[in-house]
Amino acid sequence: MKYTSSPNFTHKQADKVGVLITNLGTPNAPTKQALRPYLKEFLSDPRVVEIPRLLWWMILNLVILNIRPKRSAKAYATVWDEKGSPLLVHTQNQANAVREKLQQQWGDNIVVEFAMRYGQPAISDTIEQMLQQGVRKLVVLPLYPQYCASTTGSTFDAVAADFQTRRWIPELRFVTQYCDNPMFIQAMADKIRQHWQQHTRADKLIFSYHGIPKRYLLNGDPYHCQCYKTTRLIAENLGLSSSEYLTTFQSRFGREEWLKPYTDHTLKALPEQGVKSVQIVCPGFSADCLETIEEIGEENYQYFMQAGGERYEYIPALNSDAAHIELIASLINDNLHGWQGQSDNRLREQLAKDLGAQK
């Protein structure tokens, strides 16, 4: 059979609304053996590395996958704890909290799950599980505040690839970005204010976002623009003047030029310019992960201090903060219009009765 069917379907089954929260994904363990398949899946995605396939296949398989797994495993080992990868743990906690909140509001006709674009739990397995529970309307919310083809676009590809295999696809709503959502901006600004209250302010506030190749921006990706918009709105909310903050881009991969200014270069240069204390915040990451805990919290801390810096603080991601859960629930509620009512289910119940009566 070309298309998968819906074997458990009965006419009596109530239609459910599904909410699928996604993030990037993480290896199963901080080991070379676990890093290899994870990096292979991630870096084979043509949305992530836009290089002619044959050339990239050779570079990836003959060079990168022989070097990077060991190096990355070492980095992951520094952030891993007894519960596992921070990204997985935070995403799981976010989904649990959002589920509790939305089910209080809408009852158990709403199904909330999370999945990862790469690794587990996989998007297609999770969609399958949700459809088995009777989900006929699906909201997908990738937890990337700024749209990027490599992350958000790729998540859409994974959902679409799953649908291509199905006979009966659900209704779909897909959130592409929330870089300027007032609740997001407020939550980020409040997080920074709370940090200031506990630690006082530093000379500069640095907004560091994950980079992408500059070529993607020149080819029309809105990510760079949306990162700057997020920074501007948070800075306005905090009443900062332009000399009090900077936007930078971290986590370069490969040799080509990425979005500038680079976070590491900036931090190495600031002490010489008289900036001895900095606070770093990463509004592109909805959960703390390797790139914030290790790269910003440890690696870049070393660069700044070794260059003559005196004080360096990382302000954590929103993770499962109450304001973040409120924001996520609100983004979902914005996408439930016309879906939350009981009318569909009443119609279905009526239909089931009618069919019963015909027998």
Ligand SMILES: C=CC1=C(C)c2cc3[nH]c(cc4nc(cc5[nH]c(cc1n2)c(C)c5CCC(=O)O)C(CCC(=O)O)=C4C)c(C)c3C=C
């Ligand atoms: C937040 C948005 C992200 C963008 C944009 C992004 C682009 C991007 N990333 C790579 C390569 C790697 N990224 C890695 C880790 C990683 N990346 C993001 C987010 C974005 N990436 C997150 C949240 C994480 C952390 C995952 C975790 O498990 O904690 C890695 C793996 C680690 C390593 O080996 O360094 C790679 C590789 C590219 C090429 C890219 C291009 C657009």
Ligand SMILES: [Fe+2]
């Ligand atoms: Fe990345």
Ligand SMILES: [Fe+2]
């Ligand atoms: Fe990194």
